[in-house]
Amino acid sequence: MIIKGVALLSGCFILGQLIGETLGRILYIDANVGGVGFAMILLIFSQNYLEKRGLFNPEMESGVMFWSKMYIPVIVAMSAIQNVKVALSSGMVALLAGIIPVAVCLATMPFISKLTKHNEEELKL
Amino acid sequence: MDYISTLLVKNGLIVAFLVTGIVMYLSDWLSKKLTNNKLPGSAIAIFSGLVLAYIGGSITGGSKGIADIEQLSGFGLMGGAMFRDFAIVSTAMGASFAVIKKTGLAGITSLFVGVILSFLCGAAVAVGLGYNDAISITTIGAGACTFVVGPVTGAAVGASSDVVAISIAAGVIKSILVTIGTPFIAKYIGLNNPQAAMIYGGLMGTTSGTAAGLAATDPKLVPYGAMTATFYTGLGCLLCPSILFVLVKIFFA
Numbered sequence: 103m104i105i106k107g108v109a110l111l112s113g114c115f116i117l118g119q120l121i122g123e124t125l126g127r128i129l130y131i132d133a134n135v136g137g138v139g140f141a142m143i144l145l146i147f148s149q150n151y152l153e154k155r156g157l158f159n160p161e162m163e164s165g166v167m168f169w170s171k172m173y174i175p176v177i178v179a180m181s182a183i184q185n186v187k188v189a190l191s192s193g194m195v196a197l198l199a200g201i202i203p204v205a206v207c208l209a210t211m212p213f214i215s216k217l218t219k220h221n222e223e224e225l226k227l
Numbered sequence: 228m229d230y231i232s233t234l235l236v237k238n239g240l241i242v243a244f245l246v247t248g249i250v251m252y253l254s255d256w257l258s259k260k261l262t263n264n265k266l267p268g269s270a271i272a273i274f275s276g277l278v279l280a281y282i283g284g285s286i287t288g289g290s291k292g293i294a295d296i297e298q299l300s301g302f303g304l305m306g307g308a309m310f311r312d313f314a315i316v317s318t319a320m321g322a323s324f325a326v327i328k329k330t331g332l333a334g335i336t337s338l339f340v341g342v343i344l345s346f347l348c349g350a351a352v353a354v355g356l357g358y359n360d361a362i363s364i365t366t367i368g369a370g371a372c373t374f375v376v377g378p379v380t381g382a383a384v385g386a387s388s389d390v391v392a393i394s395i396a397a398g399v400i401k402s403i404l405v406t407i408g409t410p411f412i413a414k415y416i417g418l419n420n421p422q423a424a425m426i427y428g429g430l431m432g433t434t435s436g437t438a439a440g441l442a443a444t445d446p447k448l449v450p451y452g453a454m455t456a457t458f459y460t461g462l463g464c465l466l467c468p469s470i471l472f473v474l475v476k477i478f479f480a
Binding site: 111112114115118119122125126129134135136137138139141142143145146147149150163166167169170172173174175176177178179180181182183184185186187188189190193194195196197198199200201202203204206207208210211212214215217 | 243244247248250251269272273274275276277279280281283284285290291292293294302303305306307310311312313314315316317318319320322324327332333336337340341344345346348349351352353355356358367368370371372392393394395396397398399400401402403404405406408412416417422423426427429430431434435438439442446449450453454455457458460461462464465
């Protein structure tokens with residue numbers, strides 16, 4: 103049943119968001135801390151668990167795959183509801199504060215990438 | 228004619244599916260005909276979305292882009308946080324946990340570097356353009372993280388509404404820039420593997436921008452980038468109104 107896959111995804115989603123919201127409350131900040139990330143990890147684990155027990159059938163997979171393939175259309179719709187007008191007309195401060203951090207952070211990418219390489223070497227040793 | 232409009236409003240989400248489908252079809256066609264598939268169809272579609280948002284905002288004067296046009300209000304649901312996060316989570320299926328674990332340290336480092344560096348750059352821009360009170364500087368710095376961190380921080384430190392508006396705008400500009408820019412810079416920064424995508428997500432933060440930018444670059448990278456980016460806003464909301472605000476207050480009482 104396709105709905106099993108959709109339900110699995112929904113369960114992971116709700117549980118993950120719940121963890122994110124709870125974490126936000128514990129830290130006294132008005133935000134969801136990593137809800138999507140926790141939901142993703144839950145999905146990866148539950149998929150592995152079900153596969154090992156032979157309970158994860160192709161039809162169930164297609165219930166999740168549908169949403170995975172709807173991802174880009176959803177992002178297109180999301181772009182279409184951004185406040186682009188205001189963003190482009192709110193002056194230099196917003197413009198520079200939006201652009202400069204991106205450029206500076208990009209410049210640090212090679213250095214942080216090295217951290218993964220070190221990790222790999224350590225693993226080999 | 229009124230009943231057609233009523234029909235469209237009543238079935239908003241379905242109309243959004245239809246219009247998005249048409250936009251994507253046309254984008255694919257343009258990608259093939261004009262750019263010989265060099266510019267991916269999804270990148271054109273996402274850019275078209277931004278153009279539609281601009282048009283919507285110009286016609287209605289509202290803040291929700293194309294969704295402010297009543298007949299297209301379904302875009303608000305389809306492109307809203309619920310569907311976006313649901314679809315992002317679904318991309319995790321098939322993602323490798325081994326890769327995520329291996330990149331863990333670099334991912335966490337990239338998050339802290341991303342938040343703190345973005346904040347400092349945003350704050351420096353605020354100072355450079357004449358702001359000299361700690362509250363405004365902090366709020367604009369926070370806006371340079373994401374358009375959620377800005378207003379959350381602004382509310383926490385008591386910023387005025389125009390400064391909060393600037394911080395949101397800065398965050399939206401960042402998100403748009405990352406959306407459009409990612410496919411172009413990808414090859415120069417080695418953004419072609421899951422590890423790099425995780426670091427990129429942590430550095431850029433903006434979940435919408437990173438997810439859309441990676442989707443236009445290589446959809447396989449999306450889950451990895453989104454994985455770290457999703458922690459960014461939380462970390463920003465944690466650091467900006469607390470440690471970073473105190474830090475700014477030392478220099479600008």
